Structure formats: structure tokens, C-alpha cells
């Protein structure tokens with residue numbers, strides 16, 4: 001099998017706060033193959049931003065990686081120094097599309113000045129080459145009047161246009177991996193559809209790989225090839241997106257799907273709330289809310305079980321030894 005672009009293995013991250021050590025990621029594992037889009041989905045507070053920050057090497061002060069690896073093209077990013085990440089990885093081989101296009105661009109510089117500066121730092125060629133490439137990219141992301149756009153300021157664009165600018169910026173350095181943090185959340189539904197379609201086309205055209213982080217299963221169904229479901233800092237189920245969404249195996253994935261407003265049977269919530277990482281239950285963190293919990297759930301260490309066609313499920317129900325239901 002070819003080497004994946006990104007492979008996260010048994011990742012654990014804790015952050016020290018006023019109330020002690022919060023174990024925010026407690027065994028995250030997934031693979032992202034070349035030219036594919038992997039959706040990482042989970043409710044608010046389940047650790048999506050912390051995962052992105054770990055991959056990009058921008059964890060906050062007080063954070064500690066407690067174990068695991070973040071393998072990018074065969075190298076563990078966790079072993080890179082800050083200088084190596086800056087020089088060899090961030091903004092060049094890995095780029096980032098942020099959630100909020102309104103906050104991501106500096107209002108006092110023209111779009112051209114900001115995007116050309118990024119290219120100057122990470123790409124060979126003259127300023128003229130960079131400008132020509134940028135205009136080509138802005139046309140490709142369907143920004144109207146691409147040439148003139150370079151001399152305009154961020155406030156002169158709509159939210160959807162700004163998101164197109166940021167997509168062009170993310171591709172300007174010809175990255176191997178794009179990490180996208182809910183890039184369509186701040187947009188209206190029509191613009192969201194257009195942006196998703198554009199992202200899919202760009203991945204197919206360029207062969208770049210994309211890690212797409214979202215809380216929205218509808219977006220995953222539309223855009224992603226593969227899916228990793230995370231709950232309270234643990235990856236609970238991974239596999240082909242259509243297989244996981246079509247026949248979810250983990251009780252949390254099933255509950256999450258039942259919550260989706262598109263369900264014809266009507267909306268069903270998940271009782272209880274995501275636990276604070278300061279007070280996370282031992283073993284499977286979903287156990288206290290799980291309708292199928294077994295006695296062994298609190299004692300079971302995370303250990304994803306391989307199932308058919310690249311599927312992995314981290315749940316006692318799929319362990320080889322039969323388990324008793326909680327009475």
C-alpha cells in the first residue's frame with residue numbers, strides 16, 4: 001500500500017489550565033491517502049481545533065503531547081523544531097483554510113500584497129511569475145475580475161469571495177496537504193454548495209490531499225471520500241465516508257446520524273453532554289451516554305478494531321470476547 005500523506009497514530013494531547021491537566025485528545029488515529037478528502041467530524045468541544053493545532057504545530061502554551069505520532073509524508077511532525085516546521089512544512093507543504101474568512105485577511109493590506117508575500121516566502125520565481133500564477137489561481141477559484149482583485153482590500157469582497165481568496169492562497173504554494181477548518185460554516189447555503197464543489201474540483205485537478213474538519217455530517221456526505229468520527233478527543237470510527245454514513249457501527253456515530261436534521265424519522269438528540277476533558281470518564285468516553293454500554297466500557301483502553309474495507313471501530317461491541325450488557 002502507498003504511504004499515506006498523513007497518518008495520525010494514537011495521538012494524546014493534554015493542556016494545563018487553572019483546574020489541572022485537561023486530557024483533550026485521548027487516542028486519535030486515522031490515515032489520509034494522496035488525492036483524497038478525509039472528513040474529521042465531531043460535536044463542538046470534541047477536540048477538532050486541538051487536533052488541527054497539533055498537526056500544524058501551533059499548540060497553546062501549557063500543551064503537552066502525551067503520546068502518538070503525526071506522520072506527514074513519512075516524517076513525524078511532532079519531532080520537528082519550530083524552525084523546521086516554519087521552513088519546511090507550514091504554508092508550503094501543508095497549508096490551511098480557516099473557518100472565518102472575515103478574520104483571516106489583514107484589512108490594511110491589499111489582497112495582492114498579502115498573497116504575493118506568502119508566495120515569495122515559499123516559492124521560487126520572480127514577482128512577475130508569482131503575480132501571473134496568482135491571477136491564474138484567482139480565475140480558477142472563479143473570483144470575478146482576477147487581475148484587478150489583487151489591488152483591492154479585503155473589505156471590498158463578499159464573504160464567499162473572501163473564502164475563494166483564501167482557497168487560492170492555500171493552493172498558491174502547491175501544497176501536498178490542505179487542512180480546512182469548517183471553511184463553509186460562515187457562509188449561506190448556496191455559497192456553501194459552490195465552495196464545496198470548487199474544493200472537490202480542485203482536489204481532483206491538483207491531486208492535493210485534504211483534511212476537512214467539520215461538525216456537519218451533511219457536508220461530509222457531499223464532499224468527503226473518507227471519514228473519521230471523533231468523540232471527546234477519541235476517534236471512534238473511521239472508514240469510507242459512504243460506508244460509515246450508510247451503515248454506522250459505533251453507537252456514537254449512530255446517535256450522531258440520528259441527530260441530523262435531514263433524518264426522515266425526525267430529530268432525536270443525544271441525552272447528556274460531551275464530558276469536560278478535565279472530568280472525562282475512563283475507558284470509552286461515550287459510555288455514560290451510550291444506549292449499548294457494557295460493563296467493561298470504563299476499563300477498556302482505546303483500541304480500534306479493523307473491520308471490512310479500511311473500516312476501524314473503537315467499541316467493545318466489536319471486541320472478539322463476548323461482553324455483558326449493563327443491567
Ligand SMILES: Nc1ncnc2c1ncn2[C@@H]1O[C@H](COP(=O)(O)OP(=O)(O)OP(=O)(O)O)[C@@H](O)[C@H]1O
Nearest residue numbers: 015017022024043044045046047048049050060277
Ligand atoms: N487552552 C486550553 N486550555 C484548557 N482547555 C482547553 C484549551 N483549548 C481547548 N480546551 C478544551 O478542550 C476541549 C476541546 O476543545 P477544541 O477547541 O479542540 O474543540 P472543537 O471540537 O474544536 O470545538 P468547537 O467546534 O466548538 O470549536 C474543550 O472542552 C475545550 O474547552
